[in-house]
Amino acid sequence: MLSARSLFQEILDHDESFRLFCSIAAGGEAQGGWENARIAALVPPGERELAPRIARHGADEDKHGRIFNALMKKRGLEPVEVPPDTDYTMLLERHGIGLAHDRLKDDRPLTVQDIVTYLAHSRVTEQRASEQMELLRRHFADDPDIGRAVRMISADEDNHLAYCHEELLRFAYAGHGRAIQRTLRECALAEIRVYRDVSLAVMNHMGRILDWPKAKSAALTAGIHALYAYERLVGWRRMVSLTMPERRGALNGPPTTAPEFA
Numbered sequence: 001m002l003s004a005r006s007l008f009q010e011i012l013d014h015d016e017s018f019r020l021f022c023s024i025a026a027g028g029e030a031q032g033g034w035e036n037a038r039i040a041a042l043v044p045p046g047e048r049e050l051a052p053r054i055a056r057h058g059a060d061e062d063k064h065g066r067i068f069n070a071l072m073k074k075r076g077l078e079p080v081e082v083p084p085d086t087d088y089t090m091l092l093e094r095h096g097i098g099l100a101h102d103r104l105k106d107d108r109p110l111t112v113q114d115i116v117t118y119l120a121h122s123r124v125t126e127q128r129a130s131e132q133m134e135l136l137r138r139h140f141a142d143d144p145d146i147g148r149a150v151r152m153i154s155a156d157e158d159n160h161l162a163y164c165h166e167e168l169l170r171f172a173y174a175g176h177g178r179a180i181q182r183t184l185r186e187c188a189l190a191e192i193r194v195y196r197d198v199s200l201a202v203m204n205h206m207g208r209i210l211d212w213p214k215a216k217s218a219a220l221t222a223g224i225h226a227l228y229a230y231e232r233l234v235g236w237r238r239m240v241s242l243t244m245p246e247r248r249g250a251l252n253g254p255p256t257t258a259p260e261f262a
Helices: 004-013 015-041 045-074 087-095 112-140 147-210 216-235 235-239
Strands: none
Touching: 004 015, 004 087, 004 112, 004 147, 015 045, 015 087, 015 147, 045 112, 045 147, 087 147, 112 235, 147 216, 147 235, 216 235
16 A cells, blocks of 8 residues: 555665655755855845845755755765756746746845745745655654654754745735735746646656556556645645744744764
8 A cells, every 4th residue: 555654665765766865855955055045145135134034044955955965975875966857946947936046146136026036935835845844754753764854854844934924924014915925826836836747757766766566656646646636726725825923033043053964
């Protein structure tokens, strides 16, 4: 019987599939770290108080990338090149979601609307990240090899999501509510398409590595398409709601350091 736990366990138990999983995750986190660092450097003058929290967000993402690389190193594995069809962050950019890298490479300060766009994009993608890490935490929090990493990254993703809610609500109260809702909806609908495509690509790569039978691959493909149909119909709405988090100021203060996994 297929289950999330059995599927992840199979991937984690095989060196090549584990290496691909960690390489994809590390690459996405490193890209997110660069993006947040650039945004922090380009925050408009009137929003400079936000810069340290954006920088903290980026530092957390960099830390996650180092953690995934350390998990590979612990097993004597080297990162592999990330297949383009599994590159979630780059595919989102190609769909026009978030701030374009060409804009972030420019030294001109961002606008308030740019910051709203960044936060809306982050609110959607951090929802996905928080849910994925919660799934891993539920099944592998006590795993002797990856449990500590899963718990730390999951806590960070929850903080990132809380920060996005709080900051977007602040901008909504300042008069940007319509722009925020429009941008959130556009981001959510694009994200679920990209997530479907990336999920199918990752499944295909893992299937070849693990030599999955056609019936198993077909069942997983059907599940991915079913999830997309649900998210396209109603599931995307969870990505666009805004609620003041219980924990305020989730990204205040310095980032935590990555633990050693040797």
